[in-house]
Amino acid sequence: MINFNGELLFKENVQLSINNRGFKYGDGVFETIKVLNNKVVFWEDHYFRLMASMRMLRMKIPMEFTLEFLENEILKTIDTQNKSSIFRVRLNVYRKDGGLYTPKTNKIDYLIEVSESNYEMKNTYQIDVFKDFYNYSGLLSTVKTNNRMVNTLASIFANENELDNCILLNERKGVVEVTNGNIFIVKGNVIKTPALTEGCIKGIVRKKVIEIILKNKEFTIEETAISPFEVQKADEVFITNAIMGIQPITNYKKKTFTTELGKKLNNSLKILQIAGN
Structure with missing residues (x-):
């Protein structure tokens, strides 16, 4: 119905x-x-x-x-x-x-x-950058409007190239998000995610993950500009959305990532989901 x-x-x-x-x-x-x-x-x-x-x-x-x-x-x-x-x-x-x-x-x-909904975390998850069109930065891009043409074309590109997802870039060639969620990269004890001024969706799970990280003294979180080069140099990368929660990325181009932190954060997120907080 x-x-x-x-x-x-x-x-x-x-x-x-x-x-x-x-x-x-x-x-x-x-x-x-x-x-x-x-x-x-x-x-x-x-x-x-x-x-x-x-x-x-x-x-x-x-x-x-x-x-x-x-x-x-x-x-x-x-x-x-x-x-x-x-x-x-x-x-x-x-x-x-x-x-x-x-x-x-x-x-x-x-x-x-x-x-x-029956989404289960995938053991292998491969992404690459979608370069054909940009997701322009600005306040309107943070809103989930019905206009999702860039996301659609990037999803087609991913399907044609046997990828699980694609990274979207803005007009400054900075990382914005993936086709269906926000993205985080981990290097040492620093976790970065694109700032809203980069044009990413103001994700609900993005917000919750930031809150979880802020309570963890082992890591620091930065909302900032991120280059595709930084993604390739990261120790770990994961993406978030309301349905999947957290999905660790295992492969980006020729790079293979660890997935330990993403899985731990996903367990913390599940507790919040059950609690309704």
Whole structure:
């Protein structure tokens, strides 16, 4: 079942018009959310990021769009699915139909899709750099809009070259993120991740991992610019997103990385997910 503006519908009964602004102009934002044992993981963080994104895009936030309301809508949709302990939820918000570049209204529609999630950490995970197009730095790039063309092309490139993922670069040729998440590199006791000013998504799990590292006196964390050369020289590299949690990278070009820290951090993250913090 699909939740369309609060109404539960079978997929075949969901009808979006040819004037849908998410389709025509990418005029929408979305959150990808993990639900574990009927608990919406890191929900407050997702909710406040969604609200900030809608405000940035000048969407009119409905009065009923409270933290509790949207959480209940997610769980209501999950109740219609086959029994499972882990779900992947996509909450899409887009401006209502009408207008050309200038919309007729800033009011919104929303759609909630749910599917079972069975991601397991891979023992080998190979990445390379995608150089054909840049993910331009700037505040808008930190928002999860429907416009994900660079991510799509990089994913096609990865598939054609038998890679698991690709690193995206900005116009300064600095590392931004991977196609579906944030990236961290480890060198000695220093852990680096691209700063938001580099153009990376303001990832929820990125934030949680930074919080975990800050509590660990053994390591220091830096949000900074990172070059592809630094990735190749790193001791360890891992990527993060809401569904996979943490996935260690084993291979980048001819370099092989260790995976010990990434696995330890993933165990700490799992504890947070269960606790709901």
